[in-house]
Amino acid sequence: MSDLPMHIPPSSPRRLPALLDRAGHVAGAPSRAVAVSWARHLDEVREAQRLRHAVFAGEMGARLDTSVPGHDVDLFDDYCEHLLVRDVASGKVVGTYRVLTPAQARRAGGTYSDTEFDLTRLRGLRDSMVELGRSCVDPEHRHGGVILALWGALFEFMDRNGLDTMVGCASIPMLHNGSVSGDAATSIWRQLERTHLAPIEFQVRPRLPLPVDRLDGTLPVEPPALIRGYLRLGAKVLGAPAWDPDFNTADLPMLMRLGDLPSRYRKHFIGH
Numbered sequence: 001m002s003d004l005p006m007h008i009p010p011s012s013p014r015r016l017p018a019l020l021d022r023a024g025h026v027a028g029a030p031s032r033a034v035a036v037s038w039a040r041h042l043d044e045v046r047e048a049q050r051l052r053h054a055v056f057a058g059e060m061g062a063r064l065d066t067s068v069p070g071h072d073v074d075l076f077d078d079y080c081e082h083l084l085v086r087d088v089a090s091g092k093v094v095g096t097y098r099v100l101t102p103a104q105a106r107r108a109g110g111t112y113s114d115t116e117f118d119l120t121r122l123r124g125l126r127d128s129m130v131e132l133g134r135s136c137v138d139p140e141h142r143h144g145g146v147i148l149a150l151w152g153a154l155f156e157f158m159d160r161n162g163l164d165t166m167v168g169c170a171s172i173p174m175l176h177n178g179s180v181s182g183d184a185a186t187s188i189w190r191q192l193e194r195t196h197l198a199p200i201e202f203q204v205r206p207r208l209p210l211p212v213d214r215l216d217g218t219l220p221v222e223p224p225a226l227i228r229g230y231l232r233l234g235a236k237v238l239g240a241p242a243w244d245p246d247f248n249t250a251d252l253p254m255l256m257r258l259g260d261l262p263s264r265y266r267k268h269f270i271g272h
Contacts, residue, residue, distance in 0.1 A: 064246070085150055097134065164259065
C-alpha cells in the first residue's frame, strides 16, 4: 500500500448535512457527529480493516483468509482507495467502503466482483466504472448519518474524477440462527427481479449460483436496508445472486449510474 492515494480524494474530513428521504426515514441527523475522509497511509487502512474484521468475522461469522490477525485483508486492498467515517468525539472509524478505480482494476487483473460473476456484458462500461466493496458500519453507529456520509463522499469522488458507474456485490446474510435463510434471499431476488432488474445487455451470471430454482421464493421479506437505499438511488440488479460460502451470504450484483441518480439526491450528493 502506498503512503499516498493514487487518485484525488478530499484532503480533509468534512461533515455532511442532514437529509430526510422521500419516505420520511431519517437519512441524516446522526445522534453523534461524524466526519468522512480517505485513508492516506497504511495505519488508516488498518483501522478500516479492523472494523471490517469485527463486523464480518465477529458479528457475521465469516471465514476470513487474512494475512494480519484481527484484520480483514485481501489482495484487492492494496489497489483500493479506502473511505472512512469517524465518530468525531472518539476519533474511532465507524464506517468504511473501499473503492477500486478502473486504472487500479486493470493493475489488479480485475475486480472482486469478477471472482463472483461473469461480467462480460459490462466490458463497455469498465473505463468509467468503479467497484464498491467491503462496506460496513459499527453496530453502535447504524444510523442514516454514517451511510449518508459514505454516499456523499463516494458521489463526490465519482463526479470529480469523471466516473459514472458503480458496481458491486450487495450481500444478504444467511445467518445460522435462521433469521435469514436461502429461502429469504431467494424471495428478495424474486421481488427485485420483477421491479429492478437491469436491461438484458447488462445482466451477468453468478459463478457459484445460489440455487434459487430449488428454494422457496415466496416469503414476505424485505431487502436489507442498504439494498433498499441503493434502489432509492437508482441502482439496478444485474442478475441472480451468487453464494459466497466464506461470508455465508447471498450476493446480488448491482450497478448504479450517476445519470440515474434522482434529482432530489443529486443536489445533496453532487450539487448540480
